[in-house]
Amino acid sequence: MYRQFSWIGQWWLVLIVFFNSCVSPAGIKGQTVEMDDGKWGFVGSKVDLRCRFINSSPPVKISQVTWQKLVNGSKQNVAIANPSLGVSVAPPYRDRVAFKNAAVRRRTPTLEDTTITFSSLRLSDEATYICEYTTFPAGNRENTVNLTVYGKTDGSQWNLIQMSCYLATCVSANGKPPGTIRWETRVPGEVTNREYKNSDGTVTVQSDYILVPSRETHKETLTCVTTYNEEVFTDSVTLDIQYEPDVSVDGFDGNWYHNRENVQLSCQADANPAVSLYQWRLINGTIPSNAEIRDNILTFKGPVTYEVQGTYVCDATNSIGTRSGSVDVSIIGMFACYWSVYCCHY
Incomplete structure (x- = not known):
């Protein structure tokens, strides 16, 4: 025909x-x-x-x-x-x-x-x-x-690599003309852009975002914004930064007086991954026999005595490492308490 x-x-x-x-x-x-x-x-x-x-x-x-x-x-x-x-x-x-x-x-x-x-x-x-x-x-x-x-771009493709630093890679593939990539985040870092020409005339754009991991950047959002022929594609990732425990000991209010009851110390740890082991110790001494340890809680049973005072240390461990927190516990005598009350009402 x-x-x-x-x-x-x-x-x-x-x-x-x-x-x-x-x-x-x-x-x-x-x-x-x-x-x-x-x-x-x-x-x-x-x-x-x-x-x-x-x-x-x-x-x-x-x-x-x-x-x-x-x-x-x-x-x-x-x-x-x-x-x-x-x-x-x-x-x-x-x-x-x-x-x-x-x-x-x-x-x-x-x-x-x-x-x-x-x-x-x-x-x-x-x-x-x-x-x-x-x-x-x-x-x-x-x-x-x-x-x-x-050439219709494939939009945003992610690759998040954890090394000594974090490398987030966003790809806009097979565009003609090539797409453009920018980043939206509160996390400071450096951007590197590269273009690769494909055999069919299209262009693949790769953008790398390099950041130094820290506890402050954990759970922050990293967003890749790809613009292609007035179309906008966005893709986000929540950063999962692993770090050693950040430890503090709570519970001592400065008013542990002799014979006071129902006192305890609490070991607080911010860690990723979560703490798998808590250990308590007393500097230059042995933890009193009336103390009960349950994970991150150290409870003193019965009336407080002078044997309780000292520096208590909590060691918190996760798969990344071990960090410690401490508190100095002092016991106030009954006469000091009475004197304090007397002065307040004078």
Whole structure:
């Protein structure tokens, strides 16, 4: 079918030359080919390339419409519509290009609207396309449209690596033109951007965010913002920073007096991962026999005696390491308490 059209195209070309030699198209005004200035689409999407013949006066007969692709200065046939022989699409486009107007596909003499639809766009489809009308007696009328094909970026892809420092990697893959990447976070760090050109003409952008891990940055949010052809993709990760325990000992209020009851010390540890082992010890001494240890709580049973005073240390351990916290416990005598009460009411 297509070879037949190639022959027909040559026959029409001879006919066109003959008519042009007989009738001056300059004397026939008003016929124009109407097309968009430019069209664009993403790889794999669908796009319409509009082409309409505006036939004001006097009326002319449309003999054939030819769509061509302009490649390095030469024209390649894409599709042909003929009112007598119907429609032919060149093999490279046969499964992806069709005339949108159903009447054109039914061998109708009405070819005023010969818009074509491109399906499953490829990067190689990006080019200038010519819509050429062969008419009698006006001769040839044509116009062009530029089709731009964007490589659809894959958006944000994450890779978070923990070393001596943290390396967060965000990738915008297979973009044409390439996407842009920026970071949103309260965590201080350094950014490094790189571009890689792919064999199909697309570009992959990689952005690395390097930060020094610390307890303050744990659970902070790191957001990668990718912008591509006015579309914005965001992806976030909550930082999981591992660190040794930060330890403190609570419970001693400075008012542990002799014979006071229900006192205890609590070992508080901020750690990631969580503390797996608590150990209590008394500097230069032995923990009193009336003390009960349950994980991070050291409880003194019964009335407090002078044996309780001293420096207590809590060692907290997780898989990263061991850190310690301490408190100095002193016991106030009863006479000091009475004197304090007396002074307050004096």
